[in-house]
Amino acid sequence: MNPALRLWQRFLKTPSRVPVAGFALLIVLGTLALSLPAATLAEGRLALEDAVFTATSAVCVTGLVVRDTALDFTLYGQLVILALIQVGGIGIMSISTLFLLLVRRRTGMTERVVLRDFYTHTGEYSSKAILIHVTKFTFAAETLGALLLYGRFMNGYPPHQALYLSVFHSVSAFCNAGFSLFSDSFINYVDDPVVNLTLAGLIIAGGLGFLVVAELQAGARRKPHRWRRLSLHTKLVLTSTAVLIAAATTLIFSMERGNTLLPLEPADRLMASFFQAVSCRTAGFNTLDIGGMTNETLFSLMILMFIGAAPGSCGGGIKVTTAAVLVMLGWFSLRGRTSPRVFRRTIPEESVYRALSLFIVGIVVVAAGTVALQITELAGVPHSESHGRFLELAFEAVSAFGTVGLSTGLTASLSAAGKGVITILMFVGRLGPLAIALAISRSRPAYYRYAEETIMIG
Amino acid sequence: MNPALRLWQRFLKTPSRVPVAGFALLIVLGTLALSLPAATLAEGRLALEDAVFTATSAVCVTGLVVRDTALDFTLYGQLVILALIQVGGIGIMSISTLFLLLVRRRTGMTERVVLRDFYTHTGEYSSKAILIHVTKFTFAAETLGALLLYGRFMNGYPPHQALYLSVFHSVSAFCNAGFSLFSDSFINYVDDPVVNLTLAGLIIAGGLGFLVVAELQAGARRKPHRWRRLSLHTKLVLTSTAVLIAAATTLIFSMERGNTLLPLEPADRLMASFFQAVSCRTAGFNTLDIGGMTNETLFSLMILMFIGAAPGSCGGGIKVTTAAVLVMLGWFSLRGRTSPRVFRRTIPEESVYRALSLFIVGIVVVAAGTVALQITELAGVPHSESHGRFLELAFEAVSAFGTVGLSTGLTASLSAAGKGVITILMFVGRLGPLAIALAISRSRPAYYRYAEETIMIG
Numbered sequence: 036m037n038p039a040l041r042l043w044q045r046f047l048k049t050p051s052r053v054p055v056a057g058f059a060l061l062i063v064l065g066t067l068a069l070s071l072p073a074a075t076l077a078e079g080r081l082a083l084e085d086a087v088f089t090a091t092s093a094v095c096v097t098g099l100v101v102r103d104t105a106l107d108f109t110l111y112g113q114l115v116i117l118a119l120i121q122v123g124g125i126g127i128m129s130i131s132t133l134f135l136l137l138v139r140r141r142t143g144m145t146e147r148v149v150l151r152d153f154y155t156h157t158g159e160y161s162s163k164a165i166l167i168h169v170t171k172f173t174f175a176a177e178t179l180g181a182l183l184l185y186g187r188f189m190n191g192y193p194p195h196q197a198l199y200l201s202v203f204h205s206v207s208a209f210c211n212a213g214f215s216l217f218s219d220s221f222i223n224y225v226d227d228p229v230v231n232l233t234l235a236g237l238i239i240a241g242g243l244g245f246l247v248v249a250e251l252q253a254g255a256r257r258k259p260h261r262w263r264r265l266s267l268h269t270k271l272v273l274t275s276t277a278v279l280i281a282a283a284t285t286l287i288f289s290m291e292r293g294n295t296l297l298p299l300e301p302a303d304r305l306m307a308s309f310f311q312a313v314s315c316r317t318a319g320f321n322t323l324d325i326g327g328m329t330n331e332t333l334f335s336l337m338i339l340m341f342i343g344a345a346p347g348s349c350g351g352g353i354k355v356t357t358a359a360v361l362v363m364l365g366w367f368s369l370r371g372r373t374s375p376r377v378f379r380r381t382i383p384e385e386s387v388y389r390a391l392s393l394f395i396v397g398i399v400v401v402a403a404g405t406v407a408l409q410i411t412e413l414a415g416v417p418h419s420e421s422h423g424r425f426l427e428l429a430f431e432a433v434s435a436f437g438t439v440g441l442s443t444g445l446t447a448s449l450s451a452a453g454k455g456v457i458t459i460l461m462f463v464g465r466l467g468p469l470a471i472a473l474a475i476s477r478s479r480p481a482y483y484r485y486a487e488e489t490i491m492i493g
Numbered sequence: 494m495n496p497a498l499r500l501w502q503r504f505l506k507t508p509s510r511v512p513v514a515g516f517a518l519l520i521v522l523g524t525l526a527l528s529l530p531a532a533t534l535a536e537g538r539l540a541l542e543d544a545v546f547t548a549t550s551a552v553c554v555t556g557l558v559v560r561d562t563a564l565d566f567t568l569y570g571q572l573v574i575l576a577l578i579q580v581g582g583i584g585i586m587s588i589s590t591l592f593l594l595l596v597r598r599r600t601g602m603t604e605r606v607v608l609r610d611f612y613t614h615t616g617e618y619s620s621k622a623i624l625i626h627v628t629k630f631t632f633a634a635e636t637l638g639a640l641l642l643y644g645r646f647m648n649g650y651p652p653h654q655a656l657y658l659s660v661f662h663s664v665s666a667f668c669n670a671g672f673s674l675f676s677d678s679f680i681n682y683v684d685d686p687v688v689n690l691t692l693a694g695l696i697i698a699g700g701l702g703f704l705v706v707a708e709l710q711a712g713a714r715r716k717p718h719r720w721r722r723l724s725l726h727t728k729l730v731l732t733s734t735a736v737l738i739a740a741a742t743t744l745i746f747s748m749e750r751g752n753t754l755l756p757l758e759p760a761d762r763l764m765a766s767f768f769q770a771v772s773c774r775t776a777g778f779n780t781l782d783i784g785g786m787t788n789e790t791l792f793s794l795m796i797l798m799f800i801g802a803a804p805g806s807c808g809g810g811i812k813v814t815t816a817a818v819l820v821m822l823g824w825f826s827l828r829g830r831t832s833p834r835v836f837r838r839t840i841p842e843e844s845v846y847r848a849l850s851l852f853i854v855g856i857v858v859v860a861a862g863t864v865a866l867q868i869t870e871l872a873g874v875p876h877s878e879s880h881g882r883f884l885e886l887a888f889e890a891v892s893a894f895g896t897v898g899l900s901t902g903l904t905a906s907l908s909a910a911g912k913g914v915i916t917i918l919m920f921v922g923r924l925g926p927l928a929i930a931l932a933i934s935r936s937r938p939a940y941y942r943y944a945e946e947t948i949m950i951g
């Protein structure tokens with residue numbers, strides 16, 4: 036056999052490497068397609084770092100842009116981006132759903148009913164069945180979203196353009212990609228309830244994770260459809276998503292009331308806060324000017340971007356279940372208990388360790404990315420001469436890691452090295468959490484065990 | 494019995510409340526003593542928030558100042574501050590040593606030999622014996638430090654003033670307090686090896702924790718004095734302290750080479766980097782201009798300040814053992830193992846949980862403090878008009894939580910509300926880690942246990 040092929044096959048033997056290879060391949064293809072002269076309107080091709088950046092941002096459904104999607108790309112270029120988003124979104128949802136099912140050893144009765152369709156006749160999960168279900172769900176949601184948006188865009192655009200805008204933004208919203216054909220995202224639609232609620236609905240649907248949606252569907256068919264019958268995972272995802280949206284809405288509303296929300300009508304202020312709260316954890320659309328927000332809002336958004344959406348979804352970040360476990364752990368330990376319990380269930384140690392490792396690795400990656408960006412962009416100037424760039428670059432790093440795509444506006448003006456840092460952060464943020472979850476699931480008890488010896492903490 | 498007294502006795506029944514009450518009492522006494530007209534040089538008394546701030550900063554051995562210790566206080570005022578530092582330093586070292594011994598259930602053979610002096614005849618730890626040993630050790634180290642410093646300050650100051658400067662700075666260094674009688678800390682001594690090395694030695698000695706020092710002393714008396722005989726705790730403290738100092742020296746040297754280190758001789762650049770590396774985790778002296786450093790250095794210093802020193806020492810932060818456990822946990826989980834092992838020992842689950850809770854609570858406290866300071870100091874102005882205050886205020890919050898005392902220079906100009914936030918952060922940063930360690934140690938298995946149900950992470 037060809038030695039290169041053998042090396043490749045050996046590389047793919049570790050399951051976590053398959054998505055890494057798949058996404059890398061998709062990025063290479065996207066880079067090539069976007070480098071063609073036909074992709075861009077301006078003369079000449081994209082610089083290589085811009086093509087890699089845009090392809091990575093689309094495949095990882097991040098939405099950070101170094102070129103204006105609406106003005107700098109041709110229709111062909113925009114369709115390439117749309118295709119990358121769609122494949123990247125369905126890809127991450129299917130792969131993470133499959134892998135998370137593999138990781139999850141104990142499966143409850145409820146789930147076995149819900150997930151029956153995903154089993155092969157040998158009792159293993161069928162990746163094909165999962166892919167088909169995920170694709171069906173995605174297209175159904177996107178079609179519904181596009182229809183609702185079309186009703187709105189019909190007023191103001193010729194029919195074919197209204198259709199294009201509706202499809203593009205519906206896909207971008209459901210995949211939590213955040214790419215927009217409007218140069219200033221949805222700022223012009225800040226007071227439009229149809230656009231706000233449709234996009235928010237798509238973002239939430241794409242961010243709950245496929246398994247949660249599948250379980251809710253199955254539950255809706257059963258009578259009586261009781262909360263208690265849901266799996267712990269679904270309960271936790273729904274509760275923490277609701278709490279995070281409510282908390283973020285309150286924070287944004289109170290911190291921006293006298294700032295970016297000031298020009299709006301009172302009711303629109305609440306709607307804009309709600310939309311930004313839904314969008315900031317991972318979608319990345321904005322109806323408010325992010326660069327004009329206060330420090331406290333930007334910092335709060337960074338925390339929300341870092342948390343992200345649910346596992347098995349299009350969303351990024353360390354995931355809402357991770358955040359929930361961490362909060363419970365902190366809370367319970369203050370009350371003198373070690374094993375976190377919620378909804379009359381104990382969270383197993385393995386889930387706790389996985390959450391903690393993900394949190395630690397995430398913090399380290401974001402901190403390293405932030406330091407790297409300070410170095411590439413500011414070249415060692417003293418703080419007093421950096422004009423507040425610290426927060427803007429840290430914001431950019433978290434946005435890339437959480438595959439969010441919000442920015443205070445400096446992405447396009449980053450140096451080539453800085454774009455490289457962001458590109459790496461997007462890739463690591465997309466696949467890192469999955470890889471960590473898999474690494475821990477492979478853990479086996481060691482053959483020998485050293486004696487325990489306490490150390491002092493605190 | 495008097496009902497107030499009964500309430501008080503009931504409050505003190507939970508052991509973690511005793512140090513809280515003790516430190517609060519000390520702060521009240523310090524505030525009263527510093528509010529007397531005799532304490533300050535300027536006409537009139539200190540504003541109440543400044544008196545509370547200064548007393549808290551001294552008792553918690555933080556070193557953040559809203560008034561210039563050298564120029565605004567009389568000799569009496571300075572002696573009050575010195576006394577508060579000394580009592581606060583010995584207090585936190587004794588209390589945390591005692592409490593950490595109580596928490597530590599399994600005691601190894603080595604330790605039992607080392608700690609024999611601390612047992613009462615009933616087999617319990619004697620708080621009196623610990624207090625005596627800690628005090629002896631403190632005075633011995635401070636006397637030695639003062640003698641070395643005196644040799645340096647004799648050139649340039651009249652004898653009685655040289656003595657005063659030596660004693661004050663020796664106490665302040667050993668207690669990791671960071672208060673200085675020079676308005677710009679030790680910037681004028683940046684190239685002085687005697688001052689740099691003496692202070693660094695005192696800071697390290699005061700930051701290793703009393704038990705480590707006791708074990709090293711006992712080990713030095715035994716022959717052969719082998720590394721392998723040391724307890725896991727001591728090995729971990731020594732290793733992680735060395736790694737952190739080496740890493741911090743390298744970071745500061747490389748990030749400031751073209752900036753604040755530029756005017757210095759090559760050898761002095763290394764010494765200044767080393768001194769700042771030793772001092773930044775918790776002591777808070779500086780020989781370089783912190784406000785003139787680059788963003789990347791300031792951010793790195795924030796991480797180091799957050800980590801802090803060893804448990805059972807005068808230092809603050811989440812502690813080096815906590816950081817070591819977290820790094821090991823992240824590293825081992827990436828390699829597919831859950832229980833961290835080091836030096837041929839397994840870290841028990843209880844230590845891991847304690848480290849994690851401390852980390853999570855610390856992050857939450859610092860984040861909340863940072864947001865609070867943005868709100869109190871900037872009153873909702875947009876980011877673009879905040880002139881880089883985000884980083885400076887976040888730096889201040891971490892410095893207070895880690896009881897470090899480094900500042901980019903804005904402490905004195907904080908609003909009264911901002912000073913209140915910092916005061917709370919200093920107090921919480923001083924006693925919070927101990928309280929969390931104790932809360933977890935009291936944890937008992939629950940009477941009933943819910944069934945486990947896995948959730949998905951990643």
Ligand SMILES: [K+]
Pocket residue numbers: 096097098211212213317318319438439440
């Ligand atoms: K996104």
Ligand SMILES: [K+]
Pocket residue numbers: 554555556669670671775776777896897898
């Ligand atoms: K200090």
